[in-house]
Amino acid sequence: MSDVGLSIEALHKRFGDNHVVRGLDLTLARGEIVALLGPSGCGKTTALRMVAGLESPDSGAIQIAGHEVFSAGTNLPPERRQVGMVFQSYAVWPHRTVRDNVAYPLTLKRDRAAATKADEALALVKLPGIGARYPDTLSGGQQQRVALARALVAHPELLLFDEPLSNLDAKLREEMRHEIRQLAKAVGITSLYVTHDQPEAFAVSDRVAVVLEGVIAQLAPPAELYAAPADLRVARFVGRLSLLSGAERVAEDRVRLGDLEVPATFAPGVTAGVVGVRPEAVHLVGEAQPGLQCEVKRATFLGERTEVSLETEHGELRADVLPERGVRQGDLLRISLSSARVYAER
Amino acid sequence: MRGRLARVPWSWLLIGGLTAGALIAFAFAPLALVLKEAGRGRFQWLFHELSEPGTRVAFLNTLAMSALVTAVAVPAGAALAWLLERTDVFATERVRTRFSALFAVPLAVPPYLLAMAWALLGNGRNGLLNRLGAGAWIDLYGLDGTVLVLATSAYPFVMLTAQANLRRADPSLEEAARVSGAGPWGVLKTVTLPLMLPALAASAGLVFVFATAAFGVPYLLGSVAEPPVYVLTTRIFQYISLGGADMLSRASALALVLLSTSLAAQSFASWIARRRSTVQVGGKAARPALLRLGRVRPFAQAGLLVGAALFILLPLGTIVWTSVARSFADPFDPTLAHWREVLAREETARAFAHSVLLALGAGALVAVLGLVVARLSKQFGRPGAVLAAMAASPYAVPGTVLAIGLLLAFAYEYRLIVLDTVTFALYLPGTLGLLLVAYAVKYMAFGVRGARAALDQIHPSLEEAARTSGAGPLKSAVDVVLPLVSPAVGAAFLIVALPCLSELTMSVLLFGAGTETAGTLLFELQSYADPPAAAVVATMVVAVAVAGDSLARRLQRRAEGRMPPG
Numbered sequence: 028m029s030d031v032g033l034s035i036e037a038l039h040k041r042f043g044d045n046h047v048v049r050g051l052d053l054t055l056a057r058g059e060i061v062a063l064l065g066p067s068g069c070g071k072t073t074a075l076r077m078v079a080g081l082e083s084p085d086s087g088a089i090q091i092a093g094h095e096v097f098s099a100g101t102n103l104p105p106e107r108r109q110v111g112m113v114f115q116s117y118a119v120w121p122h123r124t125v126r127d128n129v130a131y132p133l134t135l136k137r138d139r140a141a142a143t144k145a146d147e148a149l150a151l152v153k154l155p156g157i158g159a160r161y162p163d164t165l166s167g168g169q170q171q172r173v174a175l176a177r178a179l180v181a182h183p184e185l186l187l188f189d190e191p192l193s194n195l196d197a198k199l200r201e202e203m204r205h206e207i208r209q210l211a212k213a214v215g216i217t218s219l220y221v222t223h224d225q226p227e228a229f230a231v232s233d234r235v236a237v238v239l240e241g242v243i244a245q246l247a248p249p250a251e252l253y254a255a256p257a258d259l260r261v262a263r264f265v266g267r268l269s270l271l272s273g274a275e276r277v278a279e280d281r282v283r284l285g286d287l288e289v290p291a292t293f294a295p296g297v298t299a300g301v302v303g304v305r306p307e308a309v310h311l312v313g314e315a316q317p318g319l320q321c322e323v324k325r326a327t328f329l330g331e332r333t334e335v336s337l338e339t340e341h342g343e344l345r346a347d348v349l350p351e352r353g354v355r356q357g358d359l360l361r362i363s364l365s366s367a368r369v370y371a372e373r
Numbered sequence: 374m375r376g377r378l379a380r381v382p383w384s385w386l387l388i389g390g391l392t393a394g395a396l397i398a399f400a401f402a403p404l405a406l407v408l409k410e411a412g413r414g415r416f417q418w419l420f421h422e423l424s425e426p427g428t429r430v431a432f433l434n435t436l437a438m439s440a441l442v443t444a445v446a447v448p449a450g451a452a453l454a455w456l457l458e459r460t461d462v463f464a465t466e467r468v469r470t471r472f473s474a475l476f477a478v479p480l481a482v483p484p485y486l487l488a489m490a491w492a493l494l495g496n497g498r499n500g501l502l503n504r505l506g507a508g509a510w511i512d513l514y515g516l517d518g519t520v521l522v523l524a525t526s527a528y529p530f531v532m533l534t535a536q537a538n539l540r541r542a543d544p545s546l547e548e549a550a551r552v553s554g555a556g557p558w559g560v561l562k563t564v565t566l567p568l569m570l571p572a573l574a575a576s577a578g579l580v581f582v583f584a585t586a587a588f589g590v591p592y593l594l595g596s597v598a599e600p601p602v603y604v605l606t607t608r609i610f611q612y613i614s615l616g617g618a619d620m621l622s623r624a625s626a627l628a629l630v631l632l633s634t635s636l637a638a639q640s641f642a643s644w645i646a647r648r649r650s651t652v653q654v655g656g657k658a659a660r661p662a663l664l665r666l667g668r669v670r671p672f673a674q675a676g677l678l679v680g681a682a683l684f685i686l687l688p689l690g691t692i693v694w695t696s697v698a699r700s701f702a703d704p705f706d707p708t709l710a711h712w713r714e715v716l717a718r719e720e721t722a723r724a725f726a727h728s729v730l731l732a733l734g735a736g737a738l739v740a741v742l743g744l745v746v747a748r749l750s751k752q753f754g755r756p757g758a759v760l761a762a763m764a765a766s767p768y769a770v771p772g773t774v775l776a777i778g779l780l781l782a783f784a785y786e787y788r789l790i791v792l793d794t795v796t797f798a799l800y801l802p803g804t805l806g807l808l809l810v811a812y813a814v815k816y817m818a819f820g821v822r823g824a825r826a827a828l829d830q831i832h833p834s835l836e837e838a839a840r841t842s843g844a845g846p847l848k849s850a851v852d853v854v855l856p857l858v859s860p861a862v863g864a865a866f867l868i869v870a871l872p873c874l875s876e877l878t879m880s881v882l883l884f885g886a887g888t889e890t891a892g893t894l895l896f897e898l899q900s901y902a903d904p905p906a907a908a909v910v911a912t913m914v915v916a917v918a919v920a921g922d923s924l925a926r927r928l929q930r931r932a933e934g935r936m937p938p939g
Contacts, residue, residue: 079548079552080551080552081548081551081552104551104556104557105548105551105552106551106552106553106554106555106556106559107554108552110552111552111553112548112549112552114545114548114549115545116543116545118543118545118546118548118549120546120549120550120564120567120568121568122567122568122570123567131550131553131555131563132553132554135553135554135555135559136554174549177549177553178552181553181554187552
């Protein structure tokens, strides 16, 4: 038994002139959940479909739980890869009852207990007792649970998610991503989860792989990814970010902006460049304390916070303030920064 | 979605009312007359006909022919659709599209033209096939040839329906089965086929109805066989051409039998179609990975090529060849003599002029009235639905039955109930007016359906945006609605005009001296055994039909392409 759940090496795929996946490498430990996070068209879905066997890579190698499913000499069809997959459009078959949908992978294996196991799987996804119904009587969220039960029922080696929650409404989405993670962890199944939604990727996964232009730009646990993006592209894609210029490095872990010294980290191989600041690192301070003078260009009330855009001599800065402060457009404020990260200018 | 709609101008209401009146006068009343005529003397003619052995044979022949056509055309069409849409039988999208178009050609060709071609090829005594292979003996006259030709005409309809279904179906439904562990054949068996089944069953019903109502093919290949094989439509024609008062009653009785058979098959088909509509519109437009046929591929390719050559190119080629062949003995000595001779005949020009006039007239009438009816049906719930249903129902009636009704109405009944002056204008038998009425009534369904689909695609917000921009109801209809529906209306015009151009089933019963059409001209040339002349006319008809059909398709694609996603 290997403890590698999924390994992808140097995966390439072109559609005509469009080089979609450009040498993607990724290794998942057994039982690990990794999210492929990226903008649309970055190749994340194509990569997932190649793992499933629904697309053929041009080159590279894929192993699932130690079994080679694709390499120069092998290309197993999807049905022999021991995976389960949850689709964006649910893909619940309208001509079969819920139970027959879920039992399908077992029926193919001539499992006599297919119906019973299907009902167990339905109970697992909190849909007990609806096996005899047809999918068109179910809500979108219920259909997605049916799809999840179907993907899990045959105990595959790997679970694949292709934007499974994109068609659900916001509230249901938050509930489901929590449940999906719980379920995958309870079953202990290796999972690869494609999404373009950053909070979803963070909530669901152990590690997040940011996919940009067909390769993995960074692979890290959510907290690390957020705090220490590898470069500016990743930093911009993950969370909100403001960029300030004219900073001066004053110590191993400090930069100075005007008369304000800020604790800072540096992107690998970078000593000077633009300073990236997250909104939550911006704090209002009194006149006497060191800080940056700025003017409020825009203030948007969002309920639990007010989002402000501040003009400083180093550039525009986005920050959140408490609504009760009553900040308005045109106000003059003094701020300090509690952390920053320096990136190469591009 | 029924948003608040702009008020309809009163002129449209007037046109709608007139349309309803015309439908009653030219479709429903004539059908009632068929019933009345068949019911004369307590249905004595109906019982008389039902007790005739000839009728029983014709009825059984109709059922057998329709069942066989369905049994051949549906599997063939479904298999073709699957091969073209889901396998790598043709390497590139371009080749695939070309072959899809080629296999759809028979849809554009009038079935009786294919029958003419096969009559030339498969005549038991002097057919071309028998001349080529010494000692070969092929006789396509009779039920087998009729089924062959009707199935050739009907399978493209099944194929196109199934192709549209396969393209629309969400590919992840099939991918989910692959990931669940099913092989390519398993997916076909457990997902693809069951998903397509309701659509296939519904098109099977329509194919059956098409075969039941067919007249030209069973006439050209069945009635002249030894011994003759009659079906209901050809037996009705036989009665009418024999003439005599009783014959009209007997024909009406048979028409009633034909109508009942056809309606029974149609209700069965729509019952199946309604049971469970399963095709879901896909999330992603991607085509699922094509099935690799591997070693079977060359065989599949060869099969498709041979099939296309045998069932499409061979008959059409035969017609063209016959029109330029000097004699059967010397196939490689072309001549334009037949063309010169036929084109010089006054009756050729007249027949074609009539057909073009009728096709344009019926197409325009249906396109305009269809749009009005569709708009009214959208506006007024119940009465609108009744009007739309009235306009759609004549298409469900076999052409032969409709023609008998019109004959009864205009040759006998209407002359008695309408004032003399009006009678003169309405005395239609033997005039082009009667044919125009018959065509327009028969195909009204196409105009309404096309316009309604286009109107339904227009989100109310589009018209509302024009209104809030300051356009009045009429202005916004002209500026926004009309441009959006015009491709659909244009397509409806062509879809109606094309079959009218070569219509035979109704024309052959309704035409008179001096009102020959292309269809009846061909029919006469074929009956009088003048194959070269018939082939010349047929070649012209095929050329116009195929060209017009590709134009109609292009318009229809534009109609779909222009629709904003609703």
